[in-house]
Amino acid sequence: MGEKDSKRAKTTQAQAESLHASEVVGGRGGKGLAVENQGAPGDGGGGGGRQATATVTRRRTETEARAATTSGSGNGGGGGTGKDKDKDMKEDGKKGEPVKRTVLDKNGLEVVLPLEVGSQLMCLWRDKKHHPVKIIERKKVEDHEGKGQQQGDGEVWDDYEYYVHYDEFNRRLDEWVAIDKLDLATLHRKDQSGKSNGKSNGDGKSGRTRTQKRRVDSALEGMHHGAHAVEHDPAQHGEGHEFLGSEAQVQEHEEFTKVKNIQFIELGKYEMETWYFSPFPPEYNNCNRLYFCEFDFSFFRTKKQLQRHMKKVKMLHPPGDEIYRNTYKNKQNKDVTLSFFEVDGNKEKIFCQNLCYLAKLFLDHKTLFYDVDLFLFYILCEVDERGCHPVGYFSKEKHSEEGYNLACILMFPSYQRKGYGKLLINFSYELTKKENKVGTPERPLSDLGAVSYYSYWTYTILNVLKTYKGDCISVKDIADITAIRQQDVISTLQRVNMIQYQKGQHVICAAPELLDRHIKEAGNFRYLVDPCKLIWTKYHLRQDYAR
Known part of the structure; x- marks a missing residue:
């Protein structure tokens, strides 16, 4: 019996040491046991470690519990040290929830950290001014060095970052910010009646009307590196969701894509800040930056991986057929050679799918199609001695029953404001x-895409009216000359007040000085296609069946 008792004692001691070691590894959001408990989705997994620690604590032996109590009584009479208290608070917290603490803002009012999702307050933006924001998401930052701000009696520190939407701006400007960018004194609080004391309207916005918000967003386009310089009427297109369907569909879309998963990309010699969510494979979920090969659009987590890949790349241009090449003069009056490649989605599936992943980072309301077989992709490239560098693209269905001649169009932000969008x-x-x-483009149009299309339609249609030699011209004649659908011709002429409806038909009224003014306002079209240099044959569906 003595030997059995000895063995039992050794076994109990080994189990206690094993549990204690597991606790050290799995505590406070680290590795080990915490990996199995990811915590609340909104907290970036920060609650998982605390849950694991609490589980291990409950499994301690009575001897370890007594030792902890004795140690606590020796440091102040049963209360333990400050660290012990903080640890106990974390362990005793609710499952999956962050530990809350109260701080004072600069007005001496209490604020509970971390801030709740849905909170509204002011945030410092890149223009060095504060703007109203709404917190969309939050995450705990591991290995956080800490960013604080002076509030109340001292400096406030927070281990969380917050994903905010600026009420005045488009969703493309949403971003992660630390606590030092948020003005806690402007936090919207609720009084006893449950009403917010902030100056916001019923939908949680900053009191601006929908049209005012669009105008502010339009004014910011000139400041943002990816915006077009063309002035436009913001009432003609909104934030990019008007054509998504019902309000429920819009809300579902925004909920699913509310947080950008990739913050930056590198493509060629440019670094670009992304605008929207893109459904990359799960292994890229926690990747802040992606590196793209500009010739085949393969993407990697690290620059070393991209460099190894580039050593294997032999084809320094997009796959497919080059169907157009021409040399133009740019703004600096220097020669620039531009080329178009036609890529069949059925032949180059991986290339086209990677391009769709990339494009979704800058398009809010487009659906990402993994089945690219039914589409043709036209890649615009700048050509130099190092190869053909993609600057943008558009896609179109091989056969469109609705008569669409374009499904999706994108100019990469680093090449915008150069006139390439109008060339596409x-x-x-x-x-x-x-x-x-x-033909006509597939709807919905993005806000920037709509600007380019309105400009192109105005420039093209009014130039036809200006140079037409006949006595009269009809809307159908303009459509036949320009290949622009009649409905688009009519809407464009109505926008510039050059068409009237008289006696059951549309009558075009275009004074020469009015034509010149609107053509000038449409912008400069430096790059236009020379039809003589376009070598292309129409795609036939029989080509797929022949293979």
Whole structure:
């Protein structure tokens, strides 16, 4: 019996040491046991470690519990040290919830940290001014060095970062911010009646009307590195959700894509800040930056991986057929050679899918199609001695029953405000002319895409009216000349007040000085397609069946 008791004692001691070691490894959001308990989704896994620690604590032996109590009584009479108290608070917290603490703002009022999702307050933006924001998400930052701000009696520190939406701006400017960017004194609090004391309207916004918000967003386009310089009427297009369908569909879309998963990308020699969420594979969920190969759009987590890949790349241009090349003069009056490549989604699936992943980072309301077989992709490239560098693209269905000549269009932010977007639109209509059809882009148009299309339609249609030699011209004649759909011709002429409805038909009223003014306002079209240099044949569905 003595030997059995000895063995039992040794076994109990080994189990206690094993549990104690597990506690050290799994405590406070670290590795080990905490990995199995990820915590609340909104807290970035920060609650998982505390849950694991609490589980291990409950499993301590009575001897260890007595030892902890004795140690606590020796440091102040049963209360333990400050660290012990903080640890006990974390262990006793509710499952999956962050530990809350109260601080004072600069007015001496209490604020509970971390801030709740849905909170509204003021945030310092890149223009060095405070703007109203709403907290969309929060996450605990591991290995956080700490960023504080002076509030009340001292400096406030927080281990959380907050994903905020600026009420005045488009969703593309949403970002993660630390506590030092938030003005806690402006936090919207509720009085005893449950009403917010902040100056906001019923929908939680900053009191601006929808039109005012669009105007502010339009004014910011010139400040943002990815905006077009063309002035436009913000009432013609909003934040990019008007065409998504019902309000429920819009809310579902925004809920699913509310937080950008990738913050930055590197493509060629440029670094770009992303605008929206893109559904990359799960292994890239926690990747803040991605590195893209500019020739095949393969993406990697580290720059070393990209560099190893680039050593294997032999084809320094997009796959597919080069169907157009021309040399132009840029703003600096220097030669720039531009080229178009046609890529069949059925032949180059990986390339086209990678391009869709990349494009979704800058397009809010487009659906990402993994089945790219039914689409043709037209890649615009700048050509130099190092290869053909993609600057933008558009895609179109191989066969569109609705008569769409363009499904999706994107200029990469680093190449915007150069006139390339209008060249993409012009190219899509030149292809439509080759098919002896009229076409229109697939709806919805993004806000920046709508600006470019309105500008192109105005410039093209009014130039036809200006140079037409006949006595009269009809809307159908304009559509046949430009390949622009008749409804788009009518809406464009109505926008510039050059069409009237008289006696059951549309009558075009265009004075020469009015034409010149609107053509000038449409902007400069430096790059236009030369049809003589376009080498292209219409796609036939029989080509797929032949293979």
